[in-house]
Amino acid sequence: MKQALTKKKKVGYAFGIFTESLVYNMFYTYYLTFLNEIVGIKPMFSSIIIFISIAWDAVTDPIIGNYTDRPGVDKRKVMRVSILPLAVIFVVAWTSIGAGFSSQLAKIILYTVISMGIWIFYTLYSIPYYAIIPELTEDYDERTSIRSLSSLLNAFCVGLGNILPALVPTVAILLGKRFASNAYAVVAAIISVLAIILGFICCKSLDGIYEPRKAKEGESIEKVTIKTTFNAFGEILRLKPTKWFLLFVFFFLAMSSMIQSNLTYMVIDCIGMEYDTGIVFVILSLVAFMAITVPIVERVAEKKDRRFATLLFLSIVFVLEIIIKIVGLDFTIGSFKVMCIISPAVLGIATGTFWTLFYSMGYDLVELNEFKTGERKESTITALPQLVQKFGSAFGILMAGQLLTLYGYDSSKDIAGKESLFTVVSDPKIIRGMENISTIIPAIILGMSIIFLFIYPMTRKRFEALMVQLEKKRKGEEYTTEGFEELL
Numbered sequence: 081m082k083q084a085l086t087k088k089k090k091v092g093y094a095f096g097i098f099t100e101s102l103v104y105n106m107f108y109t110y111y112l113t114f115l116n117e118i119v120g121i122k123p124m125f126s127s128i129i130i131f132i133s134i135a136w137d138a139v140t141d142p143i144i145g146n147y148t149d150r151p152g153v154d155k156r157k158v159m160r161v162s163i164l165p166l167a168v169i170f171v172v173a174w175t176s177i178g179a180g181f182s183s184q185l186a187k188i189i190l191y192t193v194i195s196m197g198i199w200i201f202y203t204l205y206s207i208p209y210y211a212i213i214p215e216l217t218e219d220y221d222e223r224t225s226i227r228s229l230s231s232l233l234n235a236f237c238v239g240l241g242n243i244l245p246a247l248v249p250t251v252a253i254l255l256g257k258r259f260a261s262n263a264y265a266v267v268a269a270i271i272s273v274l275a276i277i278l279g280f281i282c283c284k285s286l287d288g289i290y291e292p293r294k295a296k297e298g299e300s301i302e303k304v305t306i307k308t309t310f311n312a313f314g315e316i317l318r319l320k321p322t323k324w325f326l327l328f329v330f331f332f333l334a335m336s337s338m339i340q341s342n343l344t345y346m347v348i349d350c351i352g353m354e355y356d357t358g359i360v361f362v363i364l365s366l367v368a369f370m371a372i373t374v375p376i377v378e379r380v381a382e383k384k385d386r387r388f389a390t391l392l393f394l395s396i397v398f399v400l401e402i403i404i405k406i407v408g409l410d411f412t413i414g415s416f417k418v419m420c421i422i423s424p425a426v427l428g429i430a431t432g433t434f435w436t437l438f439y440s441m442g443y444d445l446v447e448l449n450e451f452k453t454g455e456r457k458e459s460t461i462t463a464l465p466q467l468v469q470k471f472g473s474a475f476g477i478l479m480a481g482q483l484l485t486l487y488g489y490d491s492s493k494d495i496a497g498k499e500s501l502f503t504v505v506s507d508p509k510i511i512r513g514m515e516n517i518s519t520i521i522p523a524i525i526l527g528m529s530i531i532f533l534f535i536y537p538m539t540r541k542r543f544e545a546l547m548v549q550l551e552k553k554r555k556g557e558e559y560t561t562e563g564f565e566e567l568l
Contacts, residue, residue: 085216085289092285093212094230099163099279100206101234102271103170105241105340107198111173112341112477114264119179121187122490127481129188133195134474140203141470145463146309148208154292155208155215155459156283162204163279167272169197174268176261203466205279211462212290214443220543221382223440228378231436232371238431239367242343244270246359293456312460319448320567324536325441326468331529332394332434333472334479335522339427341477342517345484349505350409350515351417361420369428377436385540386437387533393433394530400426401523409515423518430526438465444538448567451550476525480517487513537566 115126148155173194178187213226244267251267252260316322339346347358373393380389404426409419442465443458450456487510505511545563552559561568 085222089285089289090226090229093216093226093282094233095278095285096159096209096282097230097234098237098240099166099275099282100202100209101237102241102275103166103198103202105238106245106268106271107173108337108473108477109242109340109343110245110264111195112481113344114174115191118176118261118264119187119191121184121191122485123481124485125184125188127478129192129195130481131474131478132192133199134470136196137199137203137467137470140200141207141463141467142309142313142460143306144203144207145211145459145461145466146312148211148459149312149457151293155212156286156290158208159205159279160283162201163276166198166201166205167276169194169201170272170275171265171268173198174262174264176265179261199470203463207459207463207466209282210439210466211459212286213439214446214456214458215293216289218447218547220444220540220547223443224378224381224386224437227440228374228436231432232374234435235367235370235374235428235432238370239363240274241271242363242366243360246356246363249356312457313464315453316445316449316457316461316464319445319452321448321536321538322445322464324532325445325538326465327532328529328536329438329465330468330472330475331525331532332430333469334476335525335529336427336431336434337473337476338480338522338525339518341480342514343424345489345505345514346409346423346518347420349511350518351419351423352410353417353420358417358420362424365421366424366428366431369425370432373429373432374436377433381437386441387536387539390433390437390441391530391533393429394526394533397426397430397433398523398526398530400429401519401526405515405519405523409518441536441538444543447543447546447550448538451546451553452568476522479521483513483517483521484510489513542567 111130112123112126115121115129116123119126121129144158147153148158173191178190181187181190213223217223217226245264248263248267252263255263255266343359343362344355347353347362348355351358353361377389377393380392404419404423407419409423410417411419439462442461445461446456446458449461488507489505489510505514542564546567549559549561549564
């Protein structure tokens with residue numbers, strides 16, 4: 081018999097965000113810097129490595145999503161078997177085994193293949209993790225509540241995923257000159273241990289509240305092929321709200337990953353602080369404002385709806401990013417560099433809003449698809465935004481790397497083992513470019529995201545009207561499309 085979705089079970093499930101988010105945040109914040117500064121790959125190539133590895137994940141996303149939607153597939157088991165391989169390859173990705181190669185091509189190939197491995201196992205874990213929520217509850221506000229709890233814990237994940245790597249210079253000193261270049265790998269190992277423990281706690285918490293979907297009487301189970309996968313994705317893409325939702329996701333993640341991948345350069349070269357001190361201020365501010373934003377956003381979403389809350393808070397972020405550009409990242413009050421607090425605070429408001437509401441907004445498409453086709457596709461509907469999310473994130477990092485090159489930055493000769501892991505830039509053109517990558521360019525991209533969200537037609541009122549008619553359809557009663565025609 082299925083157990084109640086208790087507070088304890090919700091907390092246990094929410095702990096699973098650590099496995100996904102610790103890996104995600106360390107990769108997106110520091111991998112571009114790691115490849116540039118430790119391995120010695122030119123920024124234009126290191127950003128391409130990240131883009132290719134995540135683009136490869138676009139192949140696996142739909143296949144994994146389609147597979148885990150099949151009747152009889154236990155999402156818990158899929159999550160469980162992915163945790164250990166993800167942890168191992170994540171540590172390997174941060175070793176400096178390629179730093180001694182003289183060939184840029186050899187370095188590029190090695191770290192591209194390793195990065196591709198990370199995203200295969202990340203996807204095997206993350207798609208079932210997120211897709212399982214609509215199978216646990218169909219209640220509009222309960223879905224928001226579960227995601228809010230997960231998002232609140234995610235603020236701590238962002239902190240750990242960013243603060244621990246910020247200790248790399250200290251770890252490098254402790255390791256000594258011979259092993260200093262593997263300081264990132266030590267931090268990755270700590271993160272991987274946390275990911276393993278909390279991932280297994282999450283899987284255990286789902287016992288009793290989750291049951292794999294069984295095939296209906298007479299239902300045939302299609303073999304998972306490229307054709308059936310793209311047919312499933314095509315079905316979801318034909319839903320009217322899907323395209324606007326996906327465009328909103330793409331541009332938001334492009335904006336946030338561009339800022340996130342540029343944090344190191346923002347601290348050292350734009351704000352003008354020592355790395356060790358500045359990055360701590362930046363990450364603490366980012367985490368604090370994420371944590372503050374989550375319950376406020378949840379409350380606004382409960383009073384109005386998820387779309388309204390997201391539009392409100394992201395519009396505020398848009399205005400603040402423009403103000404930061406006008407004032408300048410090197411702005412000081414007295415002798416204190418205040419932008420080490422304000423700039424990450426604005427990013428914290430944006431990410432706290434997005435991660436609290438983004439997945440719940442996508443879950444609403446599950447019932448819309450069921451109304452139109454009679455089938456529930458939780459994993460496919462989770463995989464599609466994740467695919468776009470990763471493309472958006474990869475695009476943001478790609479743009480950051482290409483823009484760094486365009487502005488004249490080249491760190492390919494700055495290999496770990498010298499006096500400093502990071503070289504301070506003195507060229508005003510490069511510094512202005514780095515500031516643009518953290519302010520006005522992301523603001524423009526965010527503006528695009530807000531426009532597409534405004535067009536997105538799924539609201540609480542329309543979802544509730546949909547659920548009334550869906551229940552009638554499930555019971556074989558007469559139904560209409562009154563109140564949610566804009567979704568069809």
